[in-house]
Amino acid sequence: MEDEAPAEPGFWSRLIPACGILCEPFGLFDCLTLQMAALGGAEKSMNERDKDEPTAVSLTEESALRRALHGASAPSDPRILGTTHRAVLAMIDAKVAQIRARRRARTLWWTACSGAAAAVLLVAVGTVRLRRGGAQDRVAVQITGAPRGPAEQVDILAAYRLACRLRDAARVTGADDHNGDGRVDRADVDALARQAVSLAAVHAGRGS
């Protein structure tokens, strides 16, 4: 009784594009191909039979018979398409649900990976910045810290050596940034020289 149920309206208009888009990777197009082959089979066999065994049936009768066969095997015929439609639709729904689930899982996976990578990058950048900032702070503390004692009294040779290193483009470090401006240049040489001739530093070293 179920086979005689009328086909749902618009079935083919939904089925064909859906199958073309979604079901090709899963072999469902083969099912459609078979169905279409079955529908055209009667006509083909009739034509072949006409070629092989010519009969006395008139053209009018042949046309009528062909129309009748076509009508019997048309897609809108509820006797043929009832269960098939439902089975194909169920398969399509199942496959679409699988595809959606996979897409959702893939999207979640990439989102999670991107988030993790961004978090790792942020942590790395923050760590590097903190370390650099800490180094600069240490240099600044060293420079602007307690007054130098007698042992730390610099002389003009310290300035001379730093000037020679700058002249030779030799490697300098953060400890050479004596004026604390974040770079090592002639101003640091001048700062060292002024420190060498500073009477306040000597007095501080003497405790006066």
Added chain:
Amino acid sequence: MRLLWLLVLAMLLAAGCVTPASGAGNGSGNAPAAGVLFLPVDLWLDSGAVPLAAYQVELTYDANSVKIVGLEGGTATAYSDAPYYDRAGFEGGRIIVAAFTTEEEGAPRGKVRVARLHLAVAGGVAPDLTAKLMSAARPGGTRIEVDVQLKPSGQGE
């Protein structure tokens, strides 16, 4: 208005010209004014055959009678600019002067005048001034010993 400005400018120029003229009329460089003797003193260093790349000298004087009123460089090209010094040393009885050159070819050898101090000596007596070498180096930074002398200007050359 323009005439007024020109008048003010002329007065300023006149005032500026009168001051050195009054000092220059008192003698040959030594300018006693109200019992004060202005005396230029040269700082000489002798490094012998070794080129002098850097020096630091400590000068002491009697702060009660001597004030340093100026400090300039020497005759050697490498030390023609004024040396490094602390301005607090102009009146405190003690000053440190230092200079260096990174031009190895320009480092002078032998006896050279590296600085000149302008002193104001009260009472017109000869100042008690001493110099002590703190450090000196040849090109490359190796410490060397140099002879230090202080002489009134015009006597060391």
